[in-house]
Amino acid sequence: MIKLSARDNVWQLQIAADTVGIAHLGLDTEGTGRHIHNLLREPLTLTWAQATAVLREWNLEKTATGVVYHLLLDYGAFDWHIETQGDAFVFKIHQEAWTPIYDLALVFNLNQRYCPTAILPHDVIDNVQLVPPWLLVAPDHGHLYCEDLSAAGIRKPFGKNVPAQRYRPAPWHATLAGQRRSHTLVWTLRAGRPFEKGDTAVFRFSPRPIKRPAEIEERSWNRIRRSWLNQFQANADENDVETPMMLANNVLSNPAVCCTAYYSDAMLFTPEPLPGINLPLLVRRTLDDWFANRLMGYGAVCSFAKYDAHTLMANSMLIHAAWDYIRMTEDTVWLRKNTGHLRRVTEYMVRRDQDQDGLSESVLSGNPWALRDPDRSDFYLETINFGHKNAFTNALIYRAYHCMADLLRKTGDKSGTRLYLAAARRLRRVYVASFYNRKTGVIAGWISQDGKTHDYIFPFINGIACAYGLVPRKQGRKILGRIIKKLKELKPEGWRWGVPVNLVPVPDFDLMQPGVEIGVQDIRHIRSKGIELVYDKMGLPRLQDPDGTKTYRGRFRYNGATQTMLTAYLVMGCSAVGMEREAEWLLEPMIQAAAAGELQNGLGVKSGAGAEHHDWDGNPTGYEGYLPEGWYFLLAALMKNKHAYRRLLPFCFKKNGLTDADA
Numbered sequence: 001m002i003k004l005s006a007r008d009n010v011w012q013l014q015i016a017a018d019t020v021g022i023a024h025l026g027l028d029t030e031g032t033g034r035h036i037h038n039l040l041r042e043p044l045t046l047t048w049a050q051a052t053a054v055l056r057e058w059n060l061e062k063t064a065t066g067v068v069y070h071l072l073l074d075y076g077a078f079d080w081h082i083e084t085q086g087d088a089f090v091f092k093i094h095q096e097a098w099t100p101i102y103d104l105a106l107v108f109n110l111n112q113r114y115c116p117t118a119i120l121p122h123d124v125i126d127n128v129q130l131v132p133p134w135l136l137v138a139p140d141h142g143h144l145y146c147e148d149l150s151a152a153g154i155r156k157p158f159g160k161n162v163p164a165q166r167y168r169p170a171p172w173h174a175t176l177a178g179q180r181r182s183h184t185l186v187w188t189l190r191a192g193r194p195f196e197k198g199d200t201a202v203f204r205f206s207p208r209p210i211k212r213p214a215e216i217e218e219r220s221w222n223r224i225r226r227s228w229l230n231q232f233q234a235n236a237d238e239n240d241v242e243t244p245m246m247l248a249n250n251v252l253s254n255p256a257v258c259c260t261a262y263y264s265d266a267m268l269f270t271p272e273p274l275p276g277i278n279l280p281l282l283v284r285r286t287l288d289d290w291f292a293n294r295l296m297g298y299g300a301v302c303s304f305a306k307y308d309a310h311t312l313m314a315n316s317m318l319i320h321a322a323w324d325y326i327r328m329t330e331d332t333v334w335l336r337k338n339t340g341h342l343r344r345v346t347e348y349m350v351r352r353d354q355d356q357d358g359l360s361e362s363v364l365s366g367n368p369w370a371l372r373d374p375d376r377s378d379f380y381l382e383t384i385n386f387g388h389k390n391a392f393t394n395a396l397i398y399r400a401y402h403c404m405a406d407l408l409r410k411t412g413d414k415s416g417t418r419l420y421l422a423a424a425r426r427l428r429r430v431y432v433a434s435f436y437n438r439k440t441g442v443i444a445g446w447i448s449q450d451g452k453t454h455d456y457i458f459p460f461i462n463g464i465a466c467a468y469g470l471v472p473r474k475q476g477r478k479i480l481g482r483i484i485k486k487l488k489e490l491k492p493e494g495w496r497w498g499v500p501v502n503l504v505p506v507p508d509f510d511l512m513q514p515g516v517e518i519g520v521q522d523i524r525h526i527r528s529k530g531i532e533l534v535y536d537k538m539g540l541p542r543l544q545d546p547d548g549t550k551t552y553r554g555r556f557r558y559n560g561a562t563q564t565m566l567t568a569y570l571v572m573g574c575s576a577v578g579m580e581r582e583a584e585w586l587l588e589p590m591i592q593a594a595a596a597g598e599l600q601n602g603l604g605v606k607s608g609a610g611a612e613h614h615d616w617d618g619n620p621t622g623y624e625g626y627l628p629e630g631w632y633f634l635l636a637a638l639m640k641n642k643h644a645y646r647r648l649l650p651f652c653f654k655k656n657g658l659t660d661a662d663a
Contacts, residue, residue, distance in 0.1 A: 001014050002015040004067070004082065005035070006084065006088070006089070006207070009026075009035045010027070010029055010035070010142070010207045011025070011028075011207065012024065012027075012036075013082065015060070015067050017060060019043065020045065020046065020069050020080070021044055022040070022044040024040065025039045025108075027138050027142050027143075028141055028142060029141070029207045029226055030142065034140070034597075035141075037115070039111055039115060039138050040108065041110060041112070041113075043109075044106070044109070045106075046069075046080050046104075047103070047104075047106075048102060048104045049102040052099065052100075053074065053075070053097060053099060053101045055071055055072070055073060056072050056074065063083070065083045065085070066081065066082045066084055066089075067082050068080065068081050068082070069082075073101075074099075075099045076097030076099075076197070078093065078095040078097055079096075080092075087208075088204050088206035090202065090203065091106065091202070091203045092200065092201070092202045093195075093200065093201045094199075095198065095199040096197060097197060100195060100196045101194065101195040102194050103190075103191075104195045105189060107186060107187075109184070109185075109186050110186070112178075112184065112185045112252060112602065112603045113603055113604040114602045115138050115139060115141060115602055116251055116252070116600070116602060116603050116625075116626045117138045117187075118136075118139075118234060119134055119135070119251075120134065120135040120232060120234060120279065121133075121135075121174065121281075122276040122278050123278060123281060124244075124245045124285065127237070127243060128237055129173040130174040130175065130176060132146065132147065132148040132172065132173070133147045133148065133277065134277075135274060136187070137229045137232065137233075139229075139230040140230070140597040140600065142207055143229055145205070145208045145274045146204070146205050147203065147206075149202040149204055150202050171191075171192035171193065172190065172192060173190055173192060174188060174190065175188045176188075176236045176237060176244070176245075177238070178236030178237065179238065179252075180238060180252045183252060183603045185236055185251060185252060189203065210229070210273040210274055211270065211273070212225070213638060215269065215638045215644035216637060216638050216644075224591060224637055226595075227594040227595070228631070228634055230594075231629070231632065232267070233250045233626075234246060234247060234251065235250075235251060235252070235253065235254075235255055242289070245285055246285050246289055249626075249627055250603065250625075250626045254305060255286060255304075256304050256380075257286065257287075257301060257318050258311055258314040258317050258379065259317065260317060261317045261318075261324060262565065262628075262629040263283075264280075264321045264324035265320070267279045267328060268324055268647060269635075269638060271328040271329075279328075283321055283324065283325045284334065286321070287322055287325065290318060298348065299345055299347055299348025299351070300348055301348075302314065303376075303380070310363040310375075311376065311379060312360065312379070312390070313379035313392075315346070315348055316393070316396035316397045317396065318345055319345060319346055319407075320396070320400060320403055322338070322342055322403070322407065323403035323404075326407060326410065332411070335410060335411060336411060339411055339413075346401070349397050357434075358426035358429060358430040359389050359427060359431070359434060361389055362387045362388055362389075363387075364377060364385075364386075364387030364388065365388055365449040365450075366389075366449060367388075368448075368452075368510065369509050369513065369536075371385040371512045372515065372516070372540070373513065378393055379392060379393055382512070382558075383511060383557040383558050384506055384511060384512075384557075384558055385446075385448075385509075385512070386446050387446060388448050389434065389435075391443050391444060391446060391458075392458070392460070395461070398468055399468055401423045401424035402421070402650075402651035404416075405417045405421045406650075406651075408420070431470045431471075437455045440455050441478070441482050442455070442462050442483060443458075443461055443471070444461075456506050457503040457504050458501060458502050459503065459566075460563075460570055462570070462573065463480070463568075463573035464572075465573070466574075466576050467575075467576045467639075468649065469649075469652040473577045476576070476577040477577045481579070483503070484579070486503055487586075491616070493589075495586070495590070496589040496590065496592065496593045496598070496618065497562045497564060497590070497593055497614040498563045498565070498590060499562060499566075500561065500562050500616070501560065501561055501562075501563055501566055502559070503560075505547060505552040505559065505560065506551070506560075507545065508545040508546060508548065508551075511543060511557065511559060513541065513542055514543070518533075518541050529550065529551065529556045531543055531544065531545055531550050553616045554613065554616060554621050555621075560615075561614070561615065561621055562616065564630050564632070564633045565627070565630050565631075565632045565633065571586045571633060571639070574586065575636070575639050575645070580640065583640065591637070594634070598611065598618075599630050599631070600612060600625060600627075601620060603626060604625065605620070605624075605625040608623065609622070612627040
């Protein structure tokens with residue numbers, strides 16, 4: 001085995017001596033020793049159609065800058081050079097065989113069980129061809145910027161009557177194929193035509209740093225720069241998903257438009273993290289697919305795949321993402337083409353104000369015992385009984401109205417702009433009066449259809465209400481002060497894995513109940529948590545946990561689970577109302593956890609053991625192992641800067657007539 005490595009072990013390759021291939025690809029852009037972990041599931045190999053070019057023998061030569069595999073075919077030879085070049089490594093493939101080599105490819109079989117490595121391209125052709133340059137992102141390890149340098153050195157023609165294609169380098173593209181059940185991901189760099197005599201391909205892989213956003217100082221950026229790219233995962237061409245290269249829960253999981261804005265919000269500050277890496281493309285592909293396949297005729301938006309069309313959060317998040325995309329690209333051609341879709345999505349939110357009080361009501365009632373599997377609540381804390389008048393969903397809708405007004409302004413639609421600004425003003429006028437709970441001194445979670453207020457002290461709801469300007473600053477400081485005080489009493493050392501979604505236990509009647517037909521495995525799982533089942537007068541199963549303490553602290557489903565993503569709203573809210581010290585108290589432990597790699601544990605974990613959610617003791621309780629929105633809190637590090645705040649949430653400022661917030 002021959003080792004090649006960069007300065008400070010940013011990357012390390014282990015070259016196999018007994019076969020043609022790279023046995024180990026390690027990466028650590030921050031020099032913390034993680035390069036010893038292999039990102040490959042199987043060796044990285046150079047492949048081709050051997051039926052027409054049989055490999056007869058090979059040998060490995062050590063050079064001053066790396067190694068060369070000399071490959072002897074029936075009709076000549078070609079070489080694979082693997083070289084170090086400063087902080088980069090370079091693959092050079094040179095062909096001297098007299099017959100063409102067909103289907104030449106470099107194959108990276110990636111170890112997704114350990115680390116959900118993603119590939120971000122410049123462009124996508126026919127859904128499967130990924131155009132260079134490419135960015136390999138290995139969460140909590142770093143990234144490699146992959147450039148196709150083949151075009152840099154056009155070779156001279158040889159012989160007479162040479163085909164014209166021999167004057168040009170072979171065009172290369174990539175494919176990314178996955179299989180969810182086996183947690184397999186294969187990234188393949190493919191020659192776009194037969195590789196002929198004299199052809200040379202050159203690829204450079206470098207840990208080139210991404211540009212620091214202007215809204216954050218260098219010292220703070222250096223602490224979060226490796227984790228920043230963890231927020232962006234596009235799904236592979238996989239058997240369970242119709243359209244690849246959409247923003248997704250992870251590279252081998254479902255796209256979920258209800259979370260797309262979490263990724264696109266961060267993209268506003270790094271839309272092109274390295275030259276040619278086109279992050280807004282992924283937003284556009286996601287939205288285009290949703291318009292074509294997952295938008296109901298009456299305006300409801302499917303949250304995942306083609307179901308959960310009652311998740312009102314999905315409508316608002318789609319509008320946020322569209323606004324982010326236009327803000328990044330000024331793609332008014334796309335905007336005009338899709339204004340009809342965007343109107344339909346936003347009009348549905350307006351129509352959901354069924355009693356015309358300014359607040360949109362969910363399809364779900366939010367009444368006790370009303371939520372039963374497989375129904376989900378109206379946003380992705382799906383096992384808590386949010387419904388009817390939901391404080392969180394309405395905060396998102398408030399931002400969506402402002403986003404839609406801004407989009408319509410760009411198309412010259414003055415009447416539409418006025419309509420949605422008026423809807424935003426109506427919502428803001430009634431928000432605090434509707435949701436403020438005098439008993440607890442905070443904004444409640446939801447008001448169910450039967451008129452009852454459900455308040456389990458949700459920090460993220462109070463955070464977003466303050467961050468979006470729905471609560472006046474003075475009142476916001478009092479509200480968030482109460483929440484921070486309680487959080488410090490519960491865990492004075494800080495919340496390393498994010499704060500709990502609720503600080504008061506949710507009782508059984510406001511948790512999702514088991515399905516009508518419950519299997520033996522489900523019963524065993526519930527009882528393993530110390531929870532008993534009872535049956536109501538219809539004979540349907542119910543959880544029995546009247547005070548919620550058996551399921552609390554993240555032990556079961558979302559009841560009290562900690563989440564870094566939702567904690568972002570609390571940090572932003574503190575920054576918005578001038579509680580900078582409290583914002584830093586919340587943020588610092590999560591930055592430390594991210595640097596330590598504690599917010600994900602790869603794919604393939606058992607349900608209940610994923611590190612995207614934790615209980616209060618830091619035990620993983622998630623179901624995926626990796627969710628990119630888990631790093632949304634990094635955006636809150638930028639939002640301490642008023643210019644970043646203005647870029648993301650301009651409606652919170654008196655500017656361009658967008659709002660009269662805090663007037």
